[in-house]
Amino acid sequence: MPRLSKDALGDLVYDQIVLMLLNKDLKPGDKLQKKELAEILGVSITPVSEALNRLIREGIVEQREKRDLFIRVFTTADMVELFEVRAGLEGTALHICMEKLNDREWEPLLALFDGFDIPVAEDRYEEYQLKDREFHSSLLKLSRNNLIQEFIDRCDFILRCYSRGLIREPDETLPEHRRIIEAIRSKNADLAQRMIMEHHWRTREKLGKSL
Structure with a gap:
């Protein structure tokens, strides 16, 4: 995956994670590792955290015990x-x-x-x-x-x-x-x-x- 530019990095990382969801690279129930996502996308952890916080607010990602993050499973x-x-x-x-x-x-x-x-x-x-x-x-x-x-x-x-x-x-x-x-x-x-x-x-x- 090409390295993202520094402009509007949080939005770009968000868009990439959304694309991973649509392409089924990320699936319901998957545990999310910020460090791993940062390495895949070629960015620091900060824009990844911003993107995941946005997905939490939208109800797509949920935070469980010990602050672990998961793709929400919709029933x-x-x-x-x-x-x-x-x-x-x-x-x-x-x-x-x-x-x-x-x-x-x-x-x-x-x-x-x-x-x-x-x-x-x-x-x-x-x-x-x-x-x-x-x-x-x-x-x-x-x-x-x-x-x-x-x-x-x-x-x-x-x-x-x-x-x-x-x-x-x-x-x-x-x-x-x-x-x-x-x-x-x-x-x-x-x-x-x-x-x-x-x-x-x-x-x-x-x-x-x-x-």
């Missing part, structure tokens, strides 16, 4: 709660979008799933997952509500770190995405909001059944 119950909150916030974000945006601003988002047919071929699952993520993240950006986006980004980060892939099959979620898109095209904000909330709630219910 299925935690994931259920994430989807409960996400359903409400993303529904609000979509309603905000529909009050602000014109047809030209919507068009790239509404065309994201045009190339998919049901049944979705298994060799396109990864592509579909990326489109799914782009669809939901684009809604948040278009809402221009920084508080909602900040919280949902954190939810998405946790899900990407701890999820092993799609929670529900594309053949189930693709029609839901298309119904949301049709509600947007028809300019029915209340229906679109309800549909995207139900979309997340169904995922929450599937997770809940495994508790």
Whole structure:
């Protein structure tokens, strides 16, 4: 890994640790050694401590007895709660979008799933997952509500770190995405909001059944 520059070192180290989490180089339950991380990243212990303290505040890293640090293990119950909150916030974000945006601003988002047919071929699952993520993240950006986006980004980060892939099959979620898109095209904000909330709630219910 290339040696980091000295500018904004704490933020750069934070970004590198986040990348290690997303790439599964660091996994839930792993014990974190500041000295080892500093050696891997080519920095002193100070920026590593700053980055880990930030991750503690965000609930990603936890400190246990004897001041040992571990990557937090999120349970299925935690994931259920994430989807409960996400359903409400993303529904609000979509309603905000529909009050602000014109047809030209919507068009790239509404065309994201045009190339998919049901049944979705298994060799396109990864592509579909990326489109799914782009669809939901684009809604948040278009809402221009920084508080909602900040919280949902954190939810998405946790899900990407701890999820092993799609929670529900594309053949189930693709029609839901298309119904949301049709509600947007028809300019029915209340229906679109309800549909995207139900979309997340169904995922929450599937997770809940495994508790």
